[in-house]
Amino acid sequence: MVAAETTRRVDKHRAILDAALDVFARQGYADTNLDEVAELAGVAKPTIYNHFGDKAGLFAAVVETSSQDANKQVADVIAATSTDPADLRAELETLAHSLVHCLQGGAGSATMRLQLVEGARFPELISRVRDGNRDRTLDLLAGKLAQLSATGHLRLRDPGRAARQLMALVSDEPLVNSGFGARPVDPAVVDRAVTEGVDTFLAAFGPEPAPAT
Amino acid sequence: MVAAETTRRVDKHRAILDAALDVFARQGYADTNLDEVAELAGVAKPTIYNHFGDKAGLFAAVVETSSQDANKQVADVIAATSTDPADLRAELETLAHSLVHCLQGGAGSATMRLQLVEGARFPELISRVRDGNRDRTLDLLAGKLAQLSATGHLRLRDPGRAARQLMALVSDEPLVNSGFGARPVDPAVVDRAVTEGVDTFLAAFGPEPAPAT
Amino acid sequence: MVAAETTRRVDKHRAILDAALDVFARQGYADTNLDEVAELAGVAKPTIYNHFGDKAGLFAAVVETSSQDANKQVADVIAATSTDPADLRAELETLAHSLVHCLQGGAGSATMRLQLVEGARFPELISRVRDGNRDRTLDLLAGKLAQLSATGHLRLRDPGRAARQLMALVSDEPLVNSGFGARPVDPAVVDRAVTEGVDTFLAAFGPEPAPAT
Amino acid sequence: MVAAETTRRVDKHRAILDAALDVFARQGYADTNLDEVAELAGVAKPTIYNHFGDKAGLFAAVVETSSQDANKQVADVIAATSTDPADLRAELETLAHSLVHCLQGGAGSATMRLQLVEGARFPELISRVRDGNRDRTLDLLAGKLAQLSATGHLRLRDPGRAARQLMALVSDEPLVNSGFGARPVDPAVVDRAVTEGVDTFLAAFGPEPAPAT
DNA sequence: CATGAATGAGGGTTCATTCAT
DNA sequence: CATGAATGAACCCTCATTCAT
Structure with a gap:
């Protein structure tokens, strides 16, 4: 259970990063809205905030x-x-x-x-x-x-x-x-x-x- | 008289272009708000629209x-x-x-x-x-x-x-x-x-x- | 000269009324903008103000x-x-x-x-x-x-x-x-x-x- | 739980419709501003957009x-x-x-x-x-x-x-x-x-x- | 008086962010 | 922790109206 949940969490983390890299690269930071990232990653928007704090934090994680x-x-x-x-x-x-x-x-x-x-x-x-x-x-x-x-x-x-x-x-x-x-x-x-x-x-x-x- | 009119219009045109180049270059297109450009150029916001149609038109003029x-x-x-x-x-x-x-x-x-x-x-x-x-x-x-x-x-x-x-x-x-x-x-x-x-x-x-x- | 000018003034007055009736009827009062009326009537916008005071005055004149x-x-x-x-x-x-x-x-x-x-x-x-x-x-x-x-x-x-x-x-x-x-x-x-x-x-x-x- | 959520959403939906009918009927479409509707309905303006997409969508829903x-x-x-x-x-x-x-x-x-x-x-x-x-x-x-x-x-x-x-x-x-x-x-x-x-x-x-x- | 140009005020819409569940 | 829903703040753009010529 714990393993499965952990795995799921890691998966979502990765999915968000991948989606965000795609959208950020195509549209730039300012034109990227997190709704689009959330949909592409298959998660709800607050989940992004749980994982990365805010939009800038997500961007930093993506870049790194x-x-x-x-x-x-x-x-x-x-x-x-x-x-x-x-x-x-x-x-x-x-x-x-x-x-x-x-x-x-x-x-x-x-x-x-x-x-x-x-x-x-x-x-x-x-x-x-x-x-x-x-x-x-x-x-x-x-x-x-x-x-x-x-x-x-x-x-x-x-x-x-x-x-x-x-x-x-x-x-x-x-x-x-x-x-x-x-x-x-x-x-x-x-x-x-x-x-x-x-x-x-x-x-x-x-x-x-x-x-x- | 015509010269004066023309001069004034041309002055504002130039002032807007200069201000816009500055702000666009510093902040990028999406983060540039026309209020800031207008203030920097010393004109009212609609004047920008009179001269350049819309934000994209202003940008194009600046770039050209x-x-x-x-x-x-x-x-x-x-x-x-x-x-x-x-x-x-x-x-x-x-x-x-x-x-x-x-x-x-x-x-x-x-x-x-x-x-x-x-x-x-x-x-x-x-x-x-x-x-x-x-x-x-x-x-x-x-x-x-x-x-x-x-x-x-x-x-x-x-x-x-x-x-x-x-x-x-x-x-x-x-x-x-x-x-x-x-x-x-x-x-x-x-x-x-x-x-x-x-x-x-x-x-x-x-x-x-x-x-x- | 005076006659000609008077005539021209009357013509513009009438042209504005005709244009305004057309646009008001098609688009309603709120959606009518005086730029459109002015262009249709072939006059400059301030001319409308000279003749009818303001938008409401123009509307009243049209209706009457x-x-x-x-x-x-x-x-x-x-x-x-x-x-x-x-x-x-x-x-x-x-x-x-x-x-x-x-x-x-x-x-x-x-x-x-x-x-x-x-x-x-x-x-x-x-x-x-x-x-x-x-x-x-x-x-x-x-x-x-x-x-x-x-x-x-x-x-x-x-x-x-x-x-x-x-x-x-x-x-x-x-x-x-x-x-x-x-x-x-x-x-x-x-x-x-x-x-x-x-x-x-x-x-x-x-x-x-x-x-x- | 679900009932509570649903109820709240439905309540807001209904409140917006009621408020909008009132304002639209009194002032017409063009003169209605959604700030007024939002205030009358007791919701924030974006909530109207969440429910009805845009002003025209709200109007259509009201009429229907x-x-x-x-x-x-x-x-x-x-x-x-x-x-x-x-x-x-x-x-x-x-x-x-x-x-x-x-x-x-x-x-x-x-x-x-x-x-x-x-x-x-x-x-x-x-x-x-x-x-x-x-x-x-x-x-x-x-x-x-x-x-x-x-x-x-x-x-x-x-x-x-x-x-x-x-x-x-x-x-x-x-x-x-x-x-x-x-x-x-x-x-x-x-x-x-x-x-x-x-x-x-x-x-x-x-x-x-x-x-x- | 007619005009080109300028403006102040206002409205529709979006979006990062936060509740409540 | 994940989610659906809600929100406050901003921004682009329009337009009635007024200057200056």
């Missing part, structure tokens, strides 16, 4: 949860990259593709959009979550690039800078093209950004000086 | 106007760049600084934030304005870079790509650092992004192949 | 004017009825048709609807106008019926009562059918009401006692 | 409800009329008095005024309700008159026509006198209309041909 999820994905993607690849260019393109996919696809897009749009409304919350995530991501990426430099595949003085610039080169254009998360991205834009971004990155940081294509 | 302003600034900045500079690196850094300043400073920041935050609410309006502006900016920049390539200062196969990547390299980090327009940018971040971005750009596209610093 | 018009029509119709007709039934049916037409057709309908709908809002104005008109109409009709009685075509003790009942018999059904002036009347309903109403009237007040058909 | 009530009263009155009365004239006068009372007294007056005044604003709703009620009333009345004809108290070829004309004869004058529901009716006018109306009706449709008094 979804950010953790997104962060874990990114860490996995970076970890899966070889430090001694047979084909460096291909390896970097795969990595870049995966990173962009984490940022732009499905839950990643929703998470990013929330952070971006509501940054002014919840400055502290959003700063903390975003900076934390970004810093961790860049640190992991810098670490991986440093290893590639150590193994001679790249020539880096400043791996942190290389990480930031690789991210910028491959993700900036998709970000803009998606309306900063408002629309689905055009895959062709992603492909071009990745290909050309890695190309330029290698032209600047590759093993031997070579002009970009 | 401020985008045009921002666009003109950017065009001036690009036009002011020499096509045969004594010091290429310095010239590009100056250009990059100015561009970032246009995007992030004052009205530029507000404009960007509006476009970004309300992209989901007014997809058509925002797409049109943003894509138009971005395309024009990138075209101008690509043209300038092509000239630099023609004069031998750069070696570019695809000036459009070079323009996109230069923008990405110098503006991505300030964008993120500002919370996408929600907070003032840290000048140090801008300086670093510009210096390092131009450095990498030159490493990839400079006259002779040279590794990034 | 249109009532006088309607009243004149009714008087003409009754006056045109023969006091010694060859075919009494036909003469009464013609009279009845004309009366119903005055009440239900075009301006008559608008006038009636105004009086009816706004009776609670302007009790004094409407009472005065309506009672005056109705009394005058019934008096004229009673006089005509009394003449028909004097010439032996009818047998009436109380011409006033006969007038009221004739009006009731022929106009009640069309009134209801038109939604009390809200919709155009079905001509078939008018025809039936007139035929049957006159028939019953003659059965009760005709020269010799005869049952209704 | 009050029309049903009025209709039931009329049916009762007609059913209570004897089909083989000792004194036909007295029986008809009693019936007519009751009918006029249903139409003009208290809730009847309010109902009629609503239907009449808002016929142009809610044509479909009002048509449906009014025509339905009127048709049912006239059918019932025609049935009763047909029975009186079958028992030899009247001589009718067309009971439907007789019903319409009896209604017209006894109710037209009170209707006009009340300003179509805007003012209380003068009882003397009702008495006269009933007496004279029944008299004329009997002169036309009574057992033997006899002139009206």
Whole structure:
């Protein structure tokens, strides 16, 4: 009984979070009304208040949860990259593709959009979550690039800078093209950004000086 | 007499636009109430309706106007760049600084934030304005870079790509650092992004192949 | 010049009255906004205020004017009825048709609807106008019926009562059918009401006692 | 428990309907503001929206409800009329008095005024309700008159026509006198209309041909 | 006097939040 | 704890009316 009830409670908690992420991401904080969230989650409105206190509390919980999820994905993607690849260019393109996919696809897009749009409304919350995530991501990426430099595949003085610039080169254009998360991205834009971004990155940081294509 | 009438009407029109840009940018569309705009503009609320029809119409006018302003600034900045500079690196850094300043400073920041935050609410309006502006900016920049390539200062196969990547390299980090327009940018971040971005750009596209610093 | 200006002023006055009758009748007093009236009349809104003081004053002017018009029509119709007709039934049916037409057709309908709908809002104005008109109409009709009685075509003790009942018999059904002036009347309903109403009237007040058909 | 909840909800529902009938009838749809209704009903304004959706929904509910009530009263009155009365004239006068009372007294007056005044604003709703009620009333009345004809108290070829004309004869004058529901009716006018109306009706449709008094 | 523009006041509707069960 | 119902506070928008020309 207790287990069942607990389970049910956890289920509702999760259902509310999922519903809220969906609605918040689509409509923004101000335009989200809790009636809609409650209906989508299949609970009554006061239940939301029981679980999360108020609307802002629900939003914070949504952001924290979804950010953790997104962060874990990114860490996995970076970890899966070889430090001694047979084909460096291909390896970097795969990595870049995966990173962009984490940022732009499905839950990643929703998470990013929330952070971006509501940054002014919840400055502290959003700063903390975003900076934390970004810093961790860049640190992991810098670490991986440093290893590639150590193994001679790249020539880096400043791996942190290389990480930031690789991210910028491959993700900036998709970000803009998606309306900063408002629309689905055009895959062709992603492909071009990745290909050309890695190309330029290698032209600047590759093993031997070579002009970009 | 007619001039006086016209002037007064135009003054109120402008005052409303200015006030609305301020409030919209700070609070977003949904959280902006027209009472506040009216008070800030020094007009009565119905005057807003006389001029702009409704809240959405006011928003559209604000976005169009401020985008045009921002666009003109950017065009001036690009036009002011020499096509045969004594010091290429310095010239590009100056250009990059100015561009970032246009995007992030004052009205530029507000404009960007509006476009970004309300992209989901007014997809058509925002797409049109943003894509138009971005395309024009990138075209101008690509043209300038092509000239630099023609004069031998750069070696570019695809000036459009070079323009996109230069923008990405110098503006991505300030964008993120500002919370996408929600907070003032840290000048140090801008300086670093510009210096390092131009450095990498030159490493990839400079006259002779040279590794990034 | 003076004549021309005077004429123009009179024209505007009339145009406003016509436009206002139209809009008031269609939408009622509360739902009529003076912008619509002004546009329909081709004048600026303050001109209405110059001519009629305020919205209520305009309404009063409309009601008085249109009532006088309607009243004149009714008087003409009754006056045109023969006091010694060859075919009494036909003469009464013609009279009845004309009366119903005055009440239900075009301006008559608008006038009636105004009086009816706004009776609670302007009790004094409407009472005065309506009672005056109705009394005058019934008096004229009673006089005509009394003449028909004097010439032996009818047998009436109380011409006033006969007038009221004739009006009731022929106009009640069309009134209801038109939604009390809200919709155009079905001509078939008018025809039936007139035929049957006159028939019953003659059965009760005709020269010799005869049952209704 | 459930009963208590239900009761409270039903109570509020009813209280809102009653208050709204009162205010709508007095002021018309456009001039009724829901604050007033809410205060009169002793509820908060949003409660009205919970129950009836919006102002028009409330109006529709009021009209439907009050029309049903009025209709039931009329049916009762007609059913209570004897089909083989000792004194036909007295029986008809009693019936007519009751009918006029249903139409003009208290809730009847309010109902009629609503239907009449808002016929142009809610044509479909009002048509449906009014025509339905009127048709049912006239059918019932025609049935009763047909029975009186079958028992030899009247001589009718067309009971439907007789019903319409009896209604017209006894109710037209009170209707006009009340300003179509805007003012209380003068009882003397009702008495006269009933007496004279029944008299004329009997002169036309009574057992033997006899002139009206 | 006619007009374009401006305004003060008010009403319908929504929504985050709280009772009562 | 979950729920149906209720509420107070706000906001968008309209419109009769008035200035200034």
